[in-house]
Amino acid sequence: MKHIILGSACLFFALIAEAQNKVQIEFGVSGVCGMCEERIEQALDVPGVIMADWNVESKRLTVAYKTKKISEDQIHQLVADVGHDTDKVKAKDEVYANIHGCCKYREGASCSGSEGHDDHDDH
Numbered sequence: 001m002k003h004i005i006l007g008s009a010c011l012f013f014a015l016i017a018e019a020q021n022k023v024q025i026e027f028g029v030s031g032v033c034g035m036c037e038e039r040i041e042q043a044l045d046v047p048g049v050i051m052a053d054w055n056v057e058s059k060r061l062t063v064a065y066k067t068k069k070i071s072e073d074q075i076h077q078l079v080a081d082v083g084h085d086t087d088k089v090k091a092k093d094e095v096y097a098n099i100h101g102c103c104k105y106r107e108g109a110s111c112s113g114s115e116g117h118d119d120h121d122d123h
Helices: 002-020 034-043 072-080
Strands: 022-028 049-055 060-066
Touching: 022 072, 034 049, 034 072, 060 072
Parallel strands: none
Antiparallel strands: 022 060, 049 060
């Protein structure tokens, strides 16, 4: 009986420790359309990120990640590295300049036509 209680306690604390290593955050990310959404979410397809979901309407990114594998600052930087400003990090001008013209949120671009921009050549 003593071993069962001890084993259960160890499992309980292991589960708590694992849960504490995972967090979910939400922050603003500039973008315009479905093509931006795809770019932002693909930038976070890295070890340590469990889930990334950018909402086109709210311009908010929700990210679940493992704190032992990646930091919040690294997440912001990964998004900025593909041309999108976040609440903490501004994308470099030269990176921003290379995103598709309809995605130029700094210039007030807006999408017309399909949200996924299947007609563009530079996905």
